[in-house]
Amino acid sequence: MPLTDAAVRSLKASGKDRKVADSGGLYLLVTAKGGRLWRLKYRFDNKEKTLALGAYPDVGLADARKKRDEAKSLLRGGTDPSAQRRLDKITASVARARTFSAVADEYIALQKRKGRAPATITKTEWVIDLARPVLGVRPINEITAPEILVALRQVEKRGRLETARRMRGVIGSVFRFGISSALCETDPTQALKGAIAGPQPKHHAALLQPKAFGGLLRSIREYDGTPEVRTALELSALLFPRPGELRQAHWSEFDLTTAVWSVPAGRMKMRREHRVPLSTQAVAILRDLHAITGWGQFLFPSVRSGKKPLSDNALNAALRRMGFTKGEATAHGFRATASTILNESGKWSVDAIERQLAHKDADAVRRAYHRGDHWDERVQMMQWWADQLDAMRSIKS
Structure with a gap:
């Protein structure tokens, strides 16, 4: 029974x-x-x-x-x-074995094999590490959108809105890699578009009037700090690259005979090689700098180690020591100044200016068909711009 x-x-x-x-x-x-x-x-x-x-x-x-x-x-x-x-x-x-952490590690390994820039890999690893406490041990094919939202909200609550936005994108990339590897079937992040508050556009402080900008140029010329930092600021004004592109520049990228700086794709925001015409003033400054740092890899080596570039805060710190507040001038602000004055001059096409700034065309159709780099015009434009800086530097009243 x-x-x-x-x-x-x-x-x-x-x-x-x-x-x-x-x-x-x-x-x-x-x-x-x-x-x-x-x-x-x-x-x-x-x-x-x-x-x-x-x-x-x-x-x-x-x-x-x-x-x-x-x-x-x-x-x-x-x-x-x-x-x-x-x-x-x-x-x-x-x-x-197919947890979010395990799949994320495989995704990062794939990016390394594809030759992604070390800085990009580091940022991706950092963002994924923010997600690991919530998602790490969960099987990727069981993770739901609400779980991901918990991880995003933790970052959002700390006021890091841009990080939260980027985090959703990186997590989505891990899921799409998982789909292509038959480890999961859907990307839950697609359901979270608009769920996180977007960051406010960040405008980098810049001096846009020739007289005021001339005062900044004189302060740079008279700066009593290290010659490397002073030169980096002068080249920032002459060439208006992104600060990271200049700080990490290698001597091997410069051909002073043909007056061209070729920035490799791995260090460009748009991930494509960018050529910069060098004015006669820029070439002269670079030849002087070569006598100081030409022994090493970087144009602007760190004061602590010649194997590392200048720190990312060095240029802004120098501007502060000159008396310019962060609301008046920043290392990134040289780009805004150049863009404004070049466009207002009416001498140069918008396309040439945008190519020199290495901006991505906002119009996808236009971007697909408009592939010229306007090199000849940019060579003339960069020399004109260097001459204008000399003229602005002399404006004192």
Whole structure:
């Protein structure tokens, strides 16, 4: 007759293993040492088999019967419960190995193999590390949009809106890599568009009037700090690159004979090589600088180590020491000044100015068909701009 809870509790060891039947092939194996183990006897393909269902009291009588019924249901469908259990274990093991962290690490390794810039890899790793506490141990194919939103909200609450926005994009990239690798089927981040507050556009402080900008140029020329920093500021005004592009510049990128600086794609924001025409003033400054730092790799080596470039705060710190507040002038602001004055001069095409600034064309169709770099015009424009800086530097009243 079927077992009862009381009967199961009262079963004692008898010095040898014995089976106590319940019903439907379910029985309790009472071991010689008193262990009580649920077992199910069944037949599959005309062979008698046994399925372990757990140990009492962790698995009670009701639970054991439920497991028995589930196994019987598989049998009716033509599936061997033992084989299904082995498959479930394998599937679970694979799922555990395919956590968000594991897939993210594979994604990062792929980016490295593709030759992505080290700075880009570092930023990606940093953003993914922000997500790991919430998503790291979760199987990637089980992660839902609300879980990702929890991770994003933690960053958003700290006021880091741009980081939260970038974080959603990077997590989405990991999921899309997972889809292409057959590790998951969907990208939950697509459902989170607009869920995070967007950052306010950041405008870099810049002096836009020739007289005021001339005062800044004189202050740079008279700066009593290191010649490397003074030269970096002068070239920032002459060439108006992004600060990181200039700080990390290598001597091998410059051809002073043909007056061209070729910035490699890996260091450009748009990930394509960028050529910069060098005015006669820029070439003269670079020749003087070569006598100071030409022994090494970088134009502007760190004061702590010649194997590293100038720090990212060095130029702004110098501007502060000159007396310019962060609301008046920044290293990035030279680009805004050049763009404003070049456009207002009416002498140069917008396309030439935008190419020199290495901006991405906002119009996708125009970007696809408009591939000229306006080199000849840019050569003339950069010399005109250098001459204008000399003129602005002399404006004192």
